[in-house]
Amino acid sequence: MKIKGLIFDLDGVLVSTEKNHFIAWKKTAERLGSDFTEMDNEQLKGISRVDSLKKIITLAGATVSTEYFEELLVFKNEIYLDSIRTLGPGDALAGVLELLQHAKAHDIKLGVGSSSKNANAILELLQIKDLFDAIIDGNGVSAPKPDPEVFLNAAQGMGLSAADCLVFEDAESGILAAKAGGFKVIATGNPHVAELADAYVDTLTDFNLSLYEKSL
Ligand SMILES: [Mg+2]
Structure with missing residues (x-):
């Protein structure tokens, strides 16, 4: 065929860019006062940014406002984008x-x-x-x-x-x-x-x- x-x-x-995502999510989790391990990261593979953040908030046992949720999404993406600029x-x-x-x-x-x-x-x-x-x-x-x-x-x-x-x-x-x-x-x-x-x-x-x- x-x-x-x-x-x-x-x-x-x-x-x-798994490593870049991982580091950016780890820094995001830190803002929620939570740790984020390579094992936690496994759960995010293939999942959208919004759903990934929802999982991280659940893992952190946190509750966030809609505004803060949006802020964290932007925060994560800025760290990530900054880190991939050197890709070639x-x-x-x-x-x-x-x-x-x-x-x-x-x-x-x-x-x-x-x-x-x-x-x-x-x-x-x-x-x-x-x-x-x-x-x-x-x-x-x-x-x-x-x-x-x-x-x-x-x-x-x-x-x-x-x-x-x-x-x-x-x-x-x-x-x-x-x-x-x-x-x-x-x-x-x-x-x-x-x-x-x-x-x-x-x-x-x-x-x-x-x-x-x-x-x-
Ligand atoms: Mg993939």
């Missing part, structure tokens, strides 16, 4: 550039389906933004992952149906979203979610599209 489009989650698949082309994860170039050379469409509201900025810093036919980020969806909307919108933007596309994901919510949308999913970078996907690779370097197509 011929795959006509590849759709990538951003964080943990094309680039890793060398920060794309292993195998990413090769796979994108392979796709381009074979007329395979490329899309991004991410919960991040900073997806466009990050893709620009990595200097790969122009390679994509459709970029759907946290600003372009009404229902977050595990709802399939973000991936369905990306496929639509590429002029393809879910059955023609392959999704790359590192988080449970994202894999569930892709599955719910009728996509085949390759999990990467997170062995804990391998079983939920159609196939698993440690990094995209290990993914061979021609071989995968033959297995379908």
